[in-house]
Amino acid sequence: xxxxxxxxxxDRAASFFDVSAAWGTEKRWAPSKKNxxxxxxxxxxFMAAGTGLDFPCFPPxxxxxxxxxxxxxxxxxxxxxxxxxxxxxxxxxDARAMTFPDGCFDQVxxxxxxxxxxxxxxxxxxxxxxxxxxxxxxxxxxxxxRIFPFNLMLHLMxxxxxxxxxxxxxxxxxxxxxxxxxILRVENHFLDVVRSIHAQAPTHRSNL
Amino acid sequence: xxxxxxxxLGDLVSSCVTGGLTAWVVYHSVPxxxxxxxxxxxxMVVGMVMGMLLTFVFMPFFGAMEVMLPVMLAGKLSxMVVGMxxxxxxxxxxxxxxxxxxxxxxAFVWTLLAHYRVQGVTGHDGYQNPG
Numbered sequence: 399x400x401x402x403x404x405x406x407x408x409d410r411a412a413s414f415f416d417v418s419a420a421w422g423t424e425k426r427w428a429p430s431k432k433n434x435x436x437x438x439x440x441x442x443x444f445m446a447a448g449t450g451l452d453f454p455c456f457p458p459x460x461x462x463x464x465x466x467x468x469x470x471x472x473x474x475x476x477x478x479x480x481x482x483x484x485x486x487x488x489x490x491x492d493a494r495a496m497t498f499p500d501g502c503f504d505q506v507x508x509x510x511x512x513x514x515x516x517x518x519x520x521x522x523x524x525x526x527x528x529x530x531x532x533x534x535x536x537x538x539x540x541x542x543x544r545i546f547p548f549n550l551m552l553h554l555m556x557x558x559x560x561x562x563x564x565x566x567x568x569x570x571x572x573x574x575x576x577x578x579x580x581i582l583r584v585e586n587h588f589l590d591v592v593r594s595i596h597a598q599a600p601t602h603r604s605n606l
Numbered sequence: 607x608x609x610x611x612x613x614x615l616g617d618l619v620s621s622c623v624t625g626g627l628t629a630w631v632v633y634h635s636v637p638x639x640x641x642x643x644x645x646x647x648x649x650m651v652v653g654m655v656m657g658m659l660l661t662f663v664f665m666p667f668f669g670a671m672e673v674m675l676p677v678m679l680a681g682k683l684s685x686m687v688v689g690m691x692x693x694x695x696x697x698x699x700x701x702x703x704x705x706x707x708x709x710x711x712x713a714f715v716w717t718l719l720a721h722y723r724v725q726g727v728t729g730h731d732g733y734q735n736p737g
């Protein structure tokens with residue numbers, strides 16, 4: 399069942415999303431994102447496509463299934479999907495209740511997704527379900543920090559930021575661990591806040 | 607680590623401008639006669655508000671978290687220091703502004719040093735990126 403509260407929040411954000419995640423942010427993060435997306439291979443799921451700002455960072459020639467909970471975001475993403483030199487199929491779907499069968503993707507990618515998914519562990523478990531055993535989850539995320547005073551600032555700002563969009567103090571590495579992923583590699587791009595995380599689903603389905 | 611001059615300069619300018627502007631607002635809004643602790647606290651609150659507002663000004667040009675964290679830090683630091691300076695020493699407007707800019711510089715360097723401490727890759731060996 400779709401979480402209508404989350405869907406409505408992101409529908410409202412769609413009109414100003416490209417301004418808030420504007421030129422500076424995308425330009426700054428593009429090299430790190432391109433580096434992470436360069437791993438794309440096989441059957442690929444891209445979570446929370448938003449308005450498709452990340453599509454230009456995908457390597458050409460891939461077939462990607464991209465989902466988002468917000469139809470208004472997807473409306474805007476459609477133009478960028480058409481410009482991609484490959485194939486991107488857009489689908490409206492809740493990250494925590496995907497309609498895909500078990501084990502149908504080789505790789506799942508996220509980009510600033512798990513700052514926003516309510517109950518992130520259940521979302522990550524759902525990704526684990528749709529990944530093939532041993533499949534890779536690669537995430538470009540901003541997370542909470544362990545460094546003072548940045549950790550304190552992120553905690554203080556989260557109650558405000560969550561009203562319009564993301565939470566700023568998520569323990570994404572801990573959540574991955576709780577969802578049963580093995581964390582293979584973490585690259586810090588800015589402090590311990592903006593990072594690429596490469597994690598692997600268990601090779602056996604029995605403990606899902 | 608960010609090496610593109612546009613962004614490095616952007617980080618520096620956004621922190622220093624935030625520090626300077628916060629100092630100016632604190633100078634004109636926080637009473638210089640009174641408790642030093644109260645002036646510091648009031649300065650910090652002004653700094654937090656200024657940091658938040660200026661984050662939205664600089665973010666479209668220079669990044670998201672990379673702008674927000676040092677700018678917020680610059681605002682708070684400048685607000686506290688200038689609030690304290692006004693209460694204890696009755697700093698002038700120009701001196702307050704200069705100290706505010708220096709607080710911005712401190713926030714920039716603080717963020718840079720903290721970043722250097724945790725930069726790089728953690729994970730098992732032999733994991734090569736094809737890109």
